[in-house]
Amino acid sequence: MYEIFADLHVHIGRSENGKPIKITAAKSLNFANIAKECANKKGINVVGIIDCASPYVIDDIEQFLKTGEAYELKDGGIIYKDKVCILLGSEVETSEKGRDGKSGSAHNLCFFPHLSDIKRFSQELSHHLKNITLSTQRTDLSGYDLIDIVERYNGILIPAHVFTPHKSYYGNCTDRLENVFREKFDKIFAIELGLSADTYLADTISELKTRTFLTNSDAHSLPKIAREYNKIQVEDISFKEIVKALKNEDGRKIIANYGLDPKLGKYHRTYCDDCQKAIETRVPVEKCPMCKGKNVTFGVFDRIQLIKDKKETKSPQNRPQYIYQIPLGFIPGVGGKTIEKLLDAFETEMNILHRLSKDDIEMIVGEKVAISIQNAKNGNAKIQSGGGGNYGKIQLDKK
Ligand SMILES: [Zn+2]
Ligand SMILES: [Zn+2]
Numbered sequence: 053m054y055e056i057f058a059d060l061h062v063h064i065g066r067s068e069n070g071k072p073i074k075i076t077a078a079k080s081l082n083f084a085n086i087a088k089e090c091a092n093k094k095g096i097n098v099v100g101i102i103d104c105a106s107p108y109v110i111d112d113i114e115q116f117l118k119t120g121e122a123y124e125l126k127d128g129g130i131i132y133k134d135k136v137c138i139l140l141g142s143e144v145e146t147s148e149k150g151r152d153g154k155s156g157s158a159h160n161l162c163f164f165p166h167l168s169d170i171k172r173f174s175q176e177l178s179h180h181l182k183n184i185t186l187s188t189q190r191t192d193l194s195g196y197d198l199i200d201i202v203e204r205y206n207g208i209l210i211p212a213h214v215f216t217p218h219k220s221y222y223g224n225c226t227d228r229l230e231n232v233f234r235e236k237f238d239k240i241f242a243i244e245l246g247l248s249a250d251t252y253l254a255d256t257i258s259e260l261k262t263r264t265f266l267t268n269s270d271a272h273s274l275p276k277i278a279r280e281y282n283k284i285q286v287e288d289i290s291f292k293e294i295v296k297a298l299k300n301e302d303g304r305k306i307i308a309n310y311g312l313d314p315k316l317g318k319y320h321r322t323y324c325d326d327c328q329k330a331i332e333t334r335v336p337v338e339k340c341p342m343c344k345g346k347n348v349t350f351g352v353f354d355r356i357q358l359i360k361d362k363k364e365t366k367s368p369q370n371r372p373q374y375i376y377q378i379p380l381g382f383i384p385g386v387g388g389k390t391i392e393k394l395l396d397a398f399e400t401e402m403n404i405l406h407r408l409s410k411d412d413i414e415m416i417v418g419e420k421v422a423i424s425i426q427n428a429k430n431g432n433a434k435i436q437s438g439g440g441g442n443y444g445k446i447q448l449d450k451k
Pocket of ligand 1: 212
């Protein structure tokens with residue numbers, strides 16, 4: 053067994069020939085560039101690319117395999133340069149019954165072992181949405197129906213960023229996943245926490261006790277890959293091994309979740325869109341206490357306070373540690389040029405954040421930046437909570 057790093061939620065911006073896939077994601081995010089970024093800069097061993105059901109991306113994957121730099125594994129997944137295993141995924145938006153009878157929508161990460169599986173899935177999915185070429189288009193399916201389709205093509209389904217206000221099960225649809233998946237809830241063995249939540253918040257909901265937690269980046273640009281990731285114990289890198297780890301089988305397991313302090317996430321607290329301020333009340337409110345307006349985006353923290361069924365957070369014994377980490381790009385005073393210099397010297401962000409000393413870093417970029425990185429790594433940072441689509445902000449102590 054050995055330890056690997058995995059980020060299972062990365063988008064594609066454009067296809068290789070410039071066709072839009074996810075419009076809000078960077079143009080440089082294409083299949084080949086993601087593989088290279090993970091291998092050369094991020095030190096990520098398994099990456100889940102979740103726009104692979106688009107026929108344009110499927111074309112790109114077929115081309116990529118022809119270059120000879122990558123090949124498909126029998127156990128599922130695509131190996132690039134013997135360094136990175138790519139899992140073929142699709143983020144699917146389902147239509148659910150929301151709270152108060154309104155319509156709700158939720159995002160789901162669906163992963164498939166082989167290109168032939170996701171091709172057939174793509175074909176079937178195209179009957180349930182308007183435009184199969186674009187990322188995460190709303191379907192007429194509910195999660196309850198989608199799981200059957202996913203399993204028909206040998207896939208797995210993981211509810212994505214489960215607490216975010218607009219597009220998620222808890223955020224937008226239900227207080228309990230079991231109400232959505234009913235007798236199929238056993239098939240949901242893992243959930244994705246999302247940037248604005250962490251293990252300690254999620255473990256106040258008892259139905260999640262036996263579910264694996266994933267921390268993924270939801271990257272919309274190359275530098276944001278691995279701003280959250282998982283350390284996983286496996287025998288090898290493949291689809292089959294990752295599924296085993298998510299199910300906690302045969303010694304395969306998640307060893308640690310690395311994620312942002314949830315306060316840094318874009319939807320941590322309820323936010324008044326009129327006052328443009330986070331509303332940090334002790335009891336969650338649906339009205340802004342400042343302007344009395346109702347134009348508020350509900351926060352992940354606030355949602356969890358409303359729906360939790362445990363007073364205190366108590367994680368099950370086998371729950372892996374959640375380790376707060378601050379990606380380089382979030383650290384005040386660490387700009388793009390500094391990051392480039394560090395990467396030139398130390399190859400991957402993983403090395404810089406986890407394996408190097410302050411002295412190593414100081415030699416390349418000087419004392420001031422080295423201290424900032426050190427403070428951020430040690431958690432010596434005050435954070436102003438994010439909300440309403442705005443990231444939280446770090447204020448590093450001067451000393
Ligand atoms: Zn999503
Ligand atoms: Zn207000």
